[in-house]
Amino acid sequence: MESLRPALLEWFRQNRRDLPWRRTRDPYHIWLSEIMLQQTQVATATPYYERFLARFPTLAALAAASVDDVLAEWAGLGYYRRARYLHAGAQAMVRDHGGVIPSDPEVFGALPGVGRYTVGAVLSMGFGAALPVLDGNVARVLSRWAMAPLAIKRPEDARLLWGMAEALVPGAERGDETHRDAGDWNVALMELGATVCTPRAPACERCPVATWCRARAAGRVAEFPPVPEARATESLRRAVALFEANGRVLVTRREGSMLTGLWEMPGVDLEQDMGASPPLRRALGSLGVTDVSLADTGLRVTHTITHHRIEVEVWRGTWTGKRPRASSKLVWADADAREHALTALARKVVEAARG
DNA sequence: CATCCGTGGGC
DNA sequence: TGCCCAAGGAT
Numbered sequence: 001m002e003s004l005r006p007a008l009l010e011w012f013r014q015n016r017r018d019l020p021w022r023r024t025r026d027p028y029h030i031w032l033s034e035i036m037l038q039q040t041q042v043a044t045a046t047p048y049y050e051r052f053l054a055r056f057p058t059l060a061a062l063a064a065a066s067v068d069d070v071l072a073e074w075a076g077l078g079y080y081r082r083a084r085y086l087h088a089g090a091q092a093m094v095r096d097h098g099g100v101i102p103s104d105p106e107v108f109g110a111l112p113g114v115g116r117y118t119v120g121a122v123l124s125m126g127f128g129a130a131l132p133v134l135d136g137n138v139a140r141v142l143s144r145w146a147m148a149p150l151a152i153k154r155p156e157d158a159r160l161l162w163g164m165a166e167a168l169v170p171g172a173e174r175g176d177e178t179h180r181d182a183g184d185w186n187v188a189l190m191e192l193g194a195t196v197c198t199p200r201a202p203a204c205e206r207c208p209v210a211t212w213c214r215a216r217a218a219g220r221v222a223e224f225p226p227v228p229e230a231r232a233t234e235s236l237r238r239a240v241a242l243f244e245a246n247g248r249v250l251v252t253r254r255e256g257s258m259l260t261g262l263w264e265m266p267g268v269d270l271e272q273d274m275g276a277s278p279p280l281r282r283a284l285g286s287l288g289v290t291d292v293s294l295a296d297t298g299l300r301v302t303h304t305i306t307h308h309r310i311e312v313e314v315w316r317g318t319w320t321g322k323r324p325r326a327s328s329k330l331v332w333a334d335a336d337a338r339e340h341a342l343t344a345l346a347r348k349v350v351e352a353a354r355g
Numbered sequence: 356c357a358t359c360c361g362t363g364g365g366c
Numbered sequence: 367t368g369c370c371c372a373a374g375g376a377t
Contacts, residue, residue: 037373044363044372078361081376115375135373152374155356190373199371200366230370231358258360304369305361344362 004212005170009181011208012188017042017195020049022187027101027126028059034121035082035113042194048077051338060099062090071261071341078344080262085113103127116162125183130171133186134162137193143225144197147214151225165189231307239276239313240267241284241294242353243324248332249350250317250324251342252287258305263333264346267312276313284317287330291321301352303345314349 016022019042021033032052036045052073056062062070067087074083089111093099101122102108109119116134123129139152142164150157166172169186171179196203202221204210215221242265243250251263266287268279277294284292299314326332333340335350 034373039360039372039374040362041364041372076362078363079374081360082374085375113375117374121373133373136371137373187373194373227370233369303362306359 004209005168005181005185007208008188008192009184012184012191015195016187016191020046025126027103027122028062029053030126031101031118031122032086034118035086036077038082038118039079040077045077048074059090059093059101062087063094063099068261068341072338075262075338075341076344076347080259080341082113085111088112089114101126103129105129105131121186124169124186128178128180128182130169130176130179130182132162132165132169132172133190134158134165135190135193137190137197138165138186140199140225141189141193141197144202144215144221145209145213147218147220147224149224149226151228153228233304233307233309236308236310237270237272237274237313238267238310239270239280239315240265240349241280241292241315241317242297242349243292243317243319244353245323245332247334247336249335249346250289250330251333251340251346252330254343259343262341262343263331264343265349266330270313276315280315288327289317289324289330292317292319292324297353299349299352301345301348303348305345310345312345312349314353316353 021029024030033049036049055073056065065087067084070083070087071080074080092111093101097107103123105119105123108114108123109116120131120133124131124133134152136152139150139161142161143150146164150161152158152161170181196207204216204221207213210216215224249265252266254260254262254264266284266289268276268283270276270279276296280294284290294315294317297314297316301312301314303310303312324330331340333342335342335347
C-alpha cells in the first residue's frame with residue numbers, strides 16, 4: 001500500500017496521454033473538459049472541446065453567449081442538459097463569484113450540473129484539492145483491486161466505492177485540504193482504467209500495480225466489476241419530411257422532454273402499421289407548411305437513442321406553390337455549418353439523402 | 356432510488 | 367454487425 005501510490009504516479013508520469021485539457025491548469029478549461037467527457041469518449045469529445053474553446057475562450061464569453069449558440073457548438077455530443085447547465089453555471093460564476101470557478105467544494109458543487117465527481121476532478125486538477133473522484137474507470141479499478149463485487153450504478157455500492165477512493169487520495173489520510181499529487185493521482189487512476197484496466201480484455205501484463213490486485217492474483221479479473229443486466233431497447237418508427245433548397249434543409253425546433261430546442265426536419269412518430277403520409281402532412285400543416293407534395297424516398301435511417309431504436313422513413317418534400325418560409329419555428333439550416341443545433345438524426349438523414 | 360438523458364467508438 | 371459502454375447529474 002505504501003508503494004502503490006508512487007508506483008501508479010510514476011507510471012502515469014511516464015505514460016500520460018497528451019490531451020488538450022492536460023496542457024492547461026485553467027479551471028474553466030478543466031471544467032469544460034470534465035463536463036464534455038461525462039459518458040463520452042475522449043476521441044469523441046476532443047474536436048468539440050477545441051471548437052468550443054475557440055468560440056468561447058473565457059468564462060465571461062460563455063456567460064455572454066446565447067443558449068442557442070452554446071447548443072449549436074454542443075450539437076452532436078448528446079446529453080444537451082450538460083450544455084445548458086454549463087451555460088447557466090458560467091452565468092452564475094460571473095454574477096456571483098467574480099467570474100472565476102469557486103475553489104470551495106461546497107460553492108462549486110452547488111452549481112448546476114456539478115456533482116461530486118466534477119467537484120473532485122476540477123478542484124484536484126485545478127487547485128490541488130485533496131478530493132477523490134469516482135467514475136466508471138475508477139470504480140472498475142477499485143472493484144478489481146479489492147476483488148469486491150461493487151457496481152457504481154448501485155447507490156449502495158457507490159457509497160462504498162467513494163469511501164475507498166477517498167482513502168486513497170494523497171493528503172487525505174492526514175486531513176490535508178490540498179496536496180500537490182491529488183490531481184495527478186485522480187487522473188492516473190482514471191487513465192489506468194481507460195488504457196490498461198479496461199472493461200474487456202484488460203492488459204494486466206502492462207499494469208504498473210498488478211501486484212496489488214486481488215482479482216489478478218486470483219485469476220478472476222474478468223468477473224469484476226459485476227455487470228448489472230442491461231435494459232432492453234424499444235423499437236420506434238418515425239417519418240420525416242426532407243425539404244432542400246440551395247444546399248439548405250428545412251428544420252423545426254423540437255419541443256417536449258427530449259432534445260428540446262434542437263433542430264430537426266419536420267416529422268411524426270408512427271404506430272407500427274400506420275401510413276406516414278397523412279400524419280406527416282398534418283405535422284407540416286401545423287407548422288404552416290402547405291401546398292407541398294410528399295414522396296417516399298425508400299431511404300430508411302436507423303438511429304439509436306437511450307433505449308430507443310428509431311427507424312426513420314425519409315420522405316422527399318417538394319412545394320407546389322410558394323417555397324416554405326422561415327418562421328420562429330422553422331428555419332432553412334446549413335447542415336454543414338454549426339450555425340444551428342441539429343440533432344444527430346437530422347445530420348444522418350441529410351447524409352443518407354446525399355448518398 | 357430508479358429512471359431519464361444522446362451519441363459514437365470499439366470489439 | 368449488433369451490442370456494450372464512456373471522465374455523471376438531476377429528479
